[in-house]
Each structure stands twice: as structure tokens, then as C-alpha cells.
Amino acid sequence: MKGTVLTMKKLMLGNEAVARGLYEAGVTFASSYPGTPSTEITEYFSNHEDVHAEWAPNEKVACEAAFGASLAGARSFSAMKHVGLNVAADLLYSVSYTGVNGGMVVAVADDQGMHSSQNEQDSRNHAKGAKIPMLEPSDSGECRDYAKLAYEISEKFDTPVFLRTSTRVAHSQSLVEEEERVLPPKKPYEKNVAKYVMMPAMARPRHKIVEERTKKLAAWAASSGLNKIIPGSEKIGVIAAGIAFQYAKEALGDRATYLKLGMVYPLSAEEIRAFAAKVEKLYVIEELDPFIEDFCHAAGVECEGKSLFSLCGEYTPAMIRKAILGEDSPAPAPAAIPVRPPVLCPGCPHRGIFYVLHKMKLTVSGDIGCYTLGATAPLSSVDSTIDMGESVSGLHGFLTADPSMEDKAVAVIGDSTFVHSGITGLINAVYNQSNVTVLILDNSITGMTGHQQNPCTGLTLQNKPTHALDLEALCHAVGVRRVSTVDPYDLEKTEAILTEELQAKEPSVIIVKRPCALLKWVKRLPPVSVDPDKCRKCRKCMSVGCPAVLFSKETGASIDRTLCVGCGLCEKLCPFGAIEGGNA
Amino acid sequence: MMKKDILIVGVGGQGSLLASRILGALFLSQGLDCKLSEVHGMSQRGGSVVTYVRAGENVSSPMVSDGEADLVISFEALEALRYAHTLKKGGTLVYSTQEIMPMPVITGAAAYPDDIASRLAAFDLKVLAFDAESAAEKAGNGRAANVALLGAASPIIGGTPEEWEAVIRATVPPKFVDVNLRAFALGLEEAKKG
Incomplete structure (x- = not known):
């Protein structure tokens, strides 16, 4: 399905280019939860008039909605960061079995170097685990191309498809050629219990189909031109994909021959063996896990990878030149000067609450968002931060194990994070009767990812009015009787309410409400x-x-x-x- | 072969994204391949941020390795020192003398260096320092400091006055075009003063 080329090349962010690819592929449904570095894909996509794009409460809901749209016959999409994929994995491991009706693509953005994440997991392991093919573009042009191609693969092989990016692909700009949008004919929905009802008797034959499909996909990738050989000196062979390919190309130029993989799962042993036979010495250059390297070793192909390169962090061309060519970088040492870590903004509503928590010397079960910065000096109030929602469910376990901490420990969780994964933890605390004190930091927006609307804000992704979730009513409904609301800049009242709720012999929720200081409608006052x-x-x-x-x-x-x-x-x-x- | 490897550095929220986009538009108008790499998310919250801009016949990596940059443009004095080592020998550092205190300095855990200029002299660089915020205020809006810095760096970056004016007009919102053009000119004057 080749569209007409529209204009001259444009500089585009990788995320914008993915969104362009989706649009050109005729995608009509996108549902995502924001997560750096994936957020802008869904935002750019939502700028088109003739599509449905939405923020869902979390990645699992988003992916399930995308699956539903696929089942109805639409080409559908969901984007998330690497850790969001853990949340959506429940659905995806089984949609791998059912396959799709309309094409379905899930973009997952890894964050090598952890610029804005709590871990550095390699999402390729989920592709292998779920047996879902994964494409990995290396620049914005490929972001657009692969996003489109992913829909063809999805429908041809009856499978969801992953599109993996990384911070340096998602948030870099390079040249993209736009084509016209081509709407594929909408597929009718047909009831098919054997395909879509995953109970054991139906799932067993589907598993066999998945294994066959994976073999066919590996063979197809090897012959489709998606994986490319880029010729150079055959003394050095390099297998790489994504941003690592760009670093390798920069470092080695035509002093190496490259097998550039467009599809990183499944891999073809035949293709890799044939490439290995052409070159004198083979290197696998991949950030994070030895995913391709392990495959090579298992296929009996001799190569070097993690013996030379780190499992942690980002690579650079200089690092590759040094490891492979032995050429050392001439860079001088950086100056020893004070670090400049990120901080809560001036006027940030979280500053008030963390001041009080610090003053009261409470143990604080933290969560994911701007307010994670409450862990840093001088506020230094957060004791733990793990994942979305753990503040609430973790505090329940903590207090059940050590009830003597009931009047000394609280959970803090943002409005969007509470809706994402905090509600179930609160239900658990009520159901299993621990005396948690949960602070919902309601700043009227999803902050850290760059101001996205959420179910509490009363506005959709397109800033159109919608129902605003009533946090107070919700807490009451799950069985929390003690629900109060306070302005965190009213320090005395905040401290008084906290003191009272910590003493209560039942669960309580304090909604700490003040809008993010960066919101356009929040008035900036003259300086003090x-x-x-x-x-x-x-x-x-x-x-x-x-x-x-x-x-x-x-x-x-x-x-x-x-x-x-x-x-x-x-x-x-x-x-x-x-x-x-x-x-x- | 024409090649330009540039870093734009500063403190999250200072407007480095606009500066890099103006550069991207300039190189594109000159028919060059170009890649920009930006920082979003947590680091933007008042942390140290870097944007890479690379242009040439064919650009692979969107980032510049340490010791290989031709030009570093810094919005802040301490950040200029932080990224000085990314420049190649004889590279150019253009920075604003504005000082923004990082949190370890605010809490008293560290001191803001008072010898930035002399420590920069230890690197083998061409250095141009001026108060870009004041220049921008003189032009009519302190927010145009980024474009004043581009003006000061423009002799190193290349491009004709007409090309610069065209990309500024195309990138900046219409009501800010004049103030940005004035800021660019004031920055360029600083470069001519040396």
C-alpha cells in the first residue's frame, strides 16, 4: 500500500514520525497512557481530525481498548514506555494467541540511560516472552516507514506487532518524507470463538499457530528487505538495530559491513549464519541485554558483544571505536563542579506537602511522578519509589507487618497515578483492614510527562469537556469513610489533618489539592x-x-x-x- | 566535507528547544542532512539539559561524542564549564554569563564556582562570553536570550544574514519575530567585538 509522496523532506521527532506513519497507514483508533519517551506519539496523532485518540487510565486499559478496536475491524494503536509494557503485558501475551482482525501495533519506548525512568529494562524480552514480532527503527524516517509496515505485518501474519524505540530515537529529529493517508477497507467483525475465546481447549491449538507464525516471520524478515546488509570492509562484521546501529555506523563507517536488523524478534539463524560467514570477525552491538548476541551463540555463531560492551546505560560512537578499533577518544576530563539535578519547580504544590511530611518526620511510601523529587534534598521526605501504585498497596503490607508504624507512615500518589494503579491498592487496604493514610496529590494534570489530561481533570486528550472523576466519592465508594481535602500551601491545616488522620484506627485519604504551577490557567503572581x-x-x-x-x-x-x-x-x-x- | 557538531546546553526550561529548531531549519535550508536530539521528561525540571544538533552530508548518530563538538552554546555559566570537555581542541564555546544556582548550592552542600572563566581557559578553546539575557532585554524581551546566543555563534555556524532571517521568521511566532531579529543582531555584535 504505497501512498503518493506529498512534500519535500521535513525534520521530525521520532515520535512525530511514528504518528505520521500511523496516520498514513489508515489507523483510526489510538489509546495510550503517557510515559516518557513515548508520550508525543499519541499527542501528534490526536492532531488529525479523522481519528480517535485518547488517554486511558493505564496501559492495560489502553491496549485492551486497542484490541477491541482491532476486533471491530479498525487499524488500532497503543503507545507506552518500557515499564508501561509490564502493565499491558497481561493482555498482550494472550492477544499473541488470538491474533487480530484490523492491524494492531503497540509502540514501546525504552529509556537507555534512564533519563526519566525507574529502571532500564529491555523490552525486547517481552517480544520474545509474548512471541510478538518487534520492529526497531533507527531514525525518524524509519519510524514512519516501520510504523506503516507494522500494520502490513500485523494483518499478513495475524499478530499484534511491537514497534520498539528508545529515548534517542523517540526524541531525536531527522528527515522524513510524508506520503498520503491510505485508508484500508474496513474489515467486518466475524464471531470466531475458536480464535478469540482463550479458554484451554481453544488456546492449545492457538499456541501451535503462534509457534508456526514465529518461524514464518523469521523467514519473512530475512527475505523481505527489512533486514539489510550495508557493505563495507569485511574484516569487521557488525549486527545492530535501532540507535545502536547509528552509533556503530558513526564509529566504524565503511570499515565494517553491517547486518542492520529492522526486525529484532523473531531472528533468523540462517540469515545470521550467512552474514557471519562473510566477515572475518563478528560483533553484536546492542544496548542493554545481549538479546541478539545470545541468539547468535545459541545458533552456534561466534561473535563478541557484552565481553566488550556494558549491560548498562547508553553507548556512544567513541565507546564503539575504542572497543573495536582500539582508538581512544581524545576528550579531556569533565570539570569537577556541582551537579544540577532536576528539582520541583518554583511554586510547585508538592513543595508544601513535602515540607510538612519532612517536618513531621514521617515514613513516606512514594510513587511515580514529579513528586518523586520529594526524595531529594532538602525536602528528603520519600522513603521508597518503585512503580505506579506501589505507594498505596506497599504501605498496606508495611503497616500490616508492622502496625506500630500506623501513626508514622503515609503513602503519597499523584491524581493520574492513583487512577492508573492506586485504586486497587486502596480497595485492598480497606478490604484487608489496615489503617493506611493515603495522600492523593491532586495537581489537576499529569505533570512529569508534560501536562496530559486524565480522568480527574474533566478534559479529554483534545481538551474537550468530559466527566471529571470525583476522587472523594470514589474513595467513599471503596469503603474509606475518612476523606478530607486540603491545600498543601496551608501548612498548619495540612499538619493538623495529617496528625488527626494518622491517629485514626481506619483507612483515611487526604486529597492534597493545588494545581501545577506550570498550568497556563494558574496565575503567576509578582515575585516576593x-x-x-x-x-x-x-x-x-x-x-x-x-x-x-x-x-x-x-x-x-x-x-x-x-x-x-x-x-x-x-x-x-x-x-x-x-x-x-x-x-x- | 562540511560538518557541524553542536551542543546547546543550559537549565531545563530555558528555551533550548527553540534554538535547536532554528538551527535545524537553517541546515535544512542549506540542503544538509541534519539530526537533533532533545531531552524531555524529568531532566526538564530545572536540571542540566543538553540538545545535540548535527549537520553534514550524511549524519548517523544524533549525538556528539565527548571531545568532538565544534561548538557549544550555553545559556548559563556553570553549564558552560560542565560541557567544555565535549568540545574538540580549538572548538568554540559561546555562553551567557547568567548564573542559575543548582540545588546543591542552594542547600549549601556545594559552592557555585567563582572561577569559571579561568577554569575554561585550561581547555584549548575559543571562548565568547556575554550576558545574553541583558542583550535580549535590550532587544525587548529577556526570553530571546537563546536567539541572542545564536547571533553570537552565527559566524561559527555559517549561513548568510538572509538565511538566518528567513529561518528565524519561519520558526518564531510572528509577534516575536522583530524582537528575536534584534536579539540576533545584538548577539552578532558581541561576536564582532570578539
């Missing part, structure tokens, strides 16, 4: 100022870690007027009334 005559240099204002509050031993506190949004939190903390002009 310090009266140097009143400042006693006690550093109390420094205890909240606001980037806009500065301090010098000579002159005391001062305010960075370009950063300050006038929230007035520091003003409230000053015991000498030296800070004025804020919204205190």
Missing part, C-alpha cells in the same frame, strides 16, 4: 522580595528547596525574580517577616 534589614540569616526559607530562593552568608536570603512565581511559601516560613509580597 526580602527586606535585608529584617533577614536574620536563619535559612528557614531555604528548607523547602525552592530554586528561586537564594542565600549568601554576607547578605542573607534573596529572591531570583525571574524564577519566583510569588507562591508565598517562603514568606510563610520566615519567622521574622523578612519576606513579603507573596500570596501568603
Whole structure:
């Protein structure tokens, strides 16, 4: 299905190019949960008029919705970050068996180097585990091409297809040629119990089909031109895919011959053996796990990979040149200077609550979002952060194991994260009767991923009005009787409510409500100022870690007027009334 | 072979994405292959951020290895020092003397270096430092500091005045075009002063 080429080449973000590919492939349904570095795919896709695009409460719901759309005959899509795939895996391991009706593609973005993630898992292992083919583009042009091709593969082989990117593919821009959108004829839905009802008697024959399909896919990838040989010196052979291929190409140029894999699962032993026979020495260059390398070894192909390269973090061309050519990089050592870690923004509503939690010396079960930064100095209040929702369910286990902590420990979870995976944990705490105190940090947006709407905000992905989930009513409905709401900038009231709820001999929820300071509708107030005559240099204002509050031993506190949004939190903390002009 | 490997560095939220997109548009208008690599997500929250811009006949990696950059443009003084080692010998560093305190300095765990200029001198570089925020304010809006820095770096980047004006017009929202063109010109004056 080749469309007409529309315009000259454009610079596009990898994520924008995936969205373009989806659009050109005639995709009409996309459902995702935001997650860096995958978020912008669904946002770009939603800019088209003739598609349905939505934020779902979590990746499992999103993927299930996409499957439903496929079953109805539409080409459907879901995007997520690597850890989101763990949430969606429940569906995907079985949709691998049922196959699809309309083509179904799931984009998964890995985060080598953990720029914005809690782990560095290699999602190719899920492709192998679920027996779902996985394509891996290496630049924006391929993002568009492979996204389109994935739908052809999905329908030809009756399987969902993974499209794997990484931070450096998703968030890099390179040239893309656009083509026209071609809508495939809509497939009718036909009831087919043997294919779609996965009970044991039906699933057993489907498993055999999956194994056959995997063999056919490996053979197809080897002959389809998707995997390419890029000729150069045959002294060095390199097998690589995705961004690692670009690093290898940069490092070695035509001093190597490359087998560039477009499909990273399944792999063809014949194809790899034939390539290995052509070159003197074979290297597999892949970030994270030895996924391709292990396959080579199992196929009896001699190669080097992780003996030379790390299992952790991102690679660079210089690293590859050094490992393979022995050419050392001439780079001087970086200067030894203070680090600049990410921080909560000036005016951030989370600053108030973490100040109080720190002051009360509570044990804090944390979660995933901007408020993970509450773990960093000087607020230093978060004790643990694992995954989406663990704050609530983990605290239940913690308090059940050690009830003496009931009045000293809380869970903090954002509004979007609570809807994603916190609700079931709260139900469990009520059902199994632990006295948890759960703080839902409701900042009216999904913050860290760059301001996405969610079921609590009353707006859709397209910013159209919709039902706003009532957190208070929901908590009551699952059996929490003690539900209160507080503004985290009202420090006294926040502390009083916390003290009271920690003493309660039943579960309680405190909705900590104040909008994200970066939201356009949140008014930025004039900056506060310090009266140097009143400042006693006690550093109390420094205890909240606001980037806009500065301090010098000579002159005391001062305010960075370009950063300050006038929230007035520091003003409230000053015991000498030296800070004025804020919204205190 | 024409090749340009550039880093734009600063503190999350300072507007490096616009600067890199102007550069991307410039190189594209010159018929070059080009790749940009950006940072989104957690690092954007006031952390140290870097955007890579690479242009040439054929660009593979979207990132530049340490010791190989032709030009580093920094929005902030400490960040200039942080990325100085990414430049090749004789490379150019253009930076704004604006100082933004990182959290370890705010908490008192570390001190903001007071010898940035002399420590930069230890690297074998061409250095141009000026207060880009003041220049942008003079042009009419402090937010145009990024384009003032591009003006100062433009003799190294190449491109005719007409090409620069065209890409700024095409990339910046219409009501900010004039202020950005003025900021660019003021930055270029800094470069001419040396």
C-alpha cells in the first residue's frame, strides 16, 4: 500500500514520525497512557481530525481498548514506555494467541540511560516472552516507514506487532518524507470463538499457530528487505538495530559491513549464519541485554558483544571505536563542579506537602511522578519509589507487618497515578483492614510527562469537556469513610489533618489539592522580595528547596525574580517577616 | 566535507528547544542532512539539559561524542564549564554569563564556582562570553536570550544574514519575530567585538 509522496523532506521527532506513519497507514483508533519517551506519539496523532485518540487510565486499559478496536475491524494503536509494557503485558501475551482482525501495533519506548525512568529494562524480552514480532527503527524516517509496515505485518501474519524505540530515537529529529493517508477497507467483525475465546481447549491449538507464525516471520524478515546488509570492509562484521546501529555506523563507517536488523524478534539463524560467514570477525552491538548476541551463540555463531560492551546505560560512537578499533577518544576530563539535578519547580504544590511530611518526620511510601523529587534534598521526605501504585498497596503490607508504624507512615500518589494503579491498592487496604493514610496529590494534570489530561481533570486528550472523576466519592465508594481535602500551601491545616488522620484506627485519604504551577490557567503572581534589614540569616526559607530562593552568608536570603512565581511559601516560613509580597 | 557538531546546553526550561529548531531549519535550508536530539521528561525540571544538533552530508548518530563538538552554546555559566570537555581542541564555546544556582548550592552542600572563566581557559578553546539575557532585554524581551546566543555563534555556524532571517521568521511566532531579529543582531555584535 504505497501512498503518493506529498512534500519535500521535513525534520521530525521520532515520535512525530511514528504518528505520521500511523496516520498514513489508515489507523483510526489510538489509546495510550503517557510515559516518557513515548508520550508525543499519541499527542501528534490526536492532531488529525479523522481519528480517535485518547488517554486511558493505564496501559492495560489502553491496549485492551486497542484490541477491541482491532476486533471491530479498525487499524488500532497503543503507545507506552518500557515499564508501561509490564502493565499491558497481561493482555498482550494472550492477544499473541488470538491474533487480530484490523492491524494492531503497540509502540514501546525504552529509556537507555534512564533519563526519566525507574529502571532500564529491555523490552525486547517481552517480544520474545509474548512471541510478538518487534520492529526497531533507527531514525525518524524509519519510524514512519516501520510504523506503516507494522500494520502490513500485523494483518499478513495475524499478530499484534511491537514497534520498539528508545529515548534517542523517540526524541531525536531527522528527515522524513510524508506520503498520503491510505485508508484500508474496513474489515467486518466475524464471531470466531475458536480464535478469540482463550479458554484451554481453544488456546492449545492457538499456541501451535503462534509457534508456526514465529518461524514464518523469521523467514519473512530475512527475505523481505527489512533486514539489510550495508557493505563495507569485511574484516569487521557488525549486527545492530535501532540507535545502536547509528552509533556503530558513526564509529566504524565503511570499515565494517553491517547486518542492520529492522526486525529484532523473531531472528533468523540462517540469515545470521550467512552474514557471519562473510566477515572475518563478528560483533553484536546492542544496548542493554545481549538479546541478539545470545541468539547468535545459541545458533552456534561466534561473535563478541557484552565481553566488550556494558549491560548498562547508553553507548556512544567513541565507546564503539575504542572497543573495536582500539582508538581512544581524545576528550579531556569533565570539570569537577556541582551537579544540577532536576528539582520541583518554583511554586510547585508538592513543595508544601513535602515540607510538612519532612517536618513531621514521617515514613513516606512514594510513587511515580514529579513528586518523586520529594526524595531529594532538602525536602528528603520519600522513603521508597518503585512503580505506579506501589505507594498505596506497599504501605498496606508495611503497616500490616508492622502496625506500630500506623501513626508514622503515609503513602503519597499523584491524581493520574492513583487512577492508573492506586485504586486497587486502596480497595485492598480497606478490604484487608489496615489503617493506611493515603495522600492523593491532586495537581489537576499529569505533570512529569508534560501536562496530559486524565480522568480527574474533566478534559479529554483534545481538551474537550468530559466527566471529571470525583476522587472523594470514589474513595467513599471503596469503603474509606475518612476523606478530607486540603491545600498543601496551608501548612498548619495540612499538619493538623495529617496528625488527626494518622491517629485514626481506619483507612483515611487526604486529597492534597493545588494545581501545577506550570498550568497556563494558574496565575503567576509578582515575585516576593526580602527586606535585608529584617533577614536574620536563619535559612528557614531555604528548607523547602525552592530554586528561586537564594542565600549568601554576607547578605542573607534573596529572591531570583525571574524564577519566583510569588507562591508565598517562603514568606510563610520566615519567622521574622523578612519576606513579603507573596500570596501568603 | 562540511560538518557541524553542536551542543546547546543550559537549565531545563530555558528555551533550548527553540534554538535547536532554528538551527535545524537553517541546515535544512542549506540542503544538509541534519539530526537533533532533545531531552524531555524529568531532566526538564530545572536540571542540566543538553540538545545535540548535527549537520553534514550524511549524519548517523544524533549525538556528539565527548571531545568532538565544534561548538557549544550555553545559556548559563556553570553549564558552560560542565560541557567544555565535549568540545574538540580549538572548538568554540559561546555562553551567557547568567548564573542559575543548582540545588546543591542552594542547600549549601556545594559552592557555585567563582572561577569559571579561568577554569575554561585550561581547555584549548575559543571562548565568547556575554550576558545574553541583558542583550535580549535590550532587544525587548529577556526570553530571546537563546536567539541572542545564536547571533553570537552565527559566524561559527555559517549561513548568510538572509538565511538566518528567513529561518528565524519561519520558526518564531510572528509577534516575536522583530524582537528575536534584534536579539540576533545584538548577539552578532558581541561576536564582532570578539
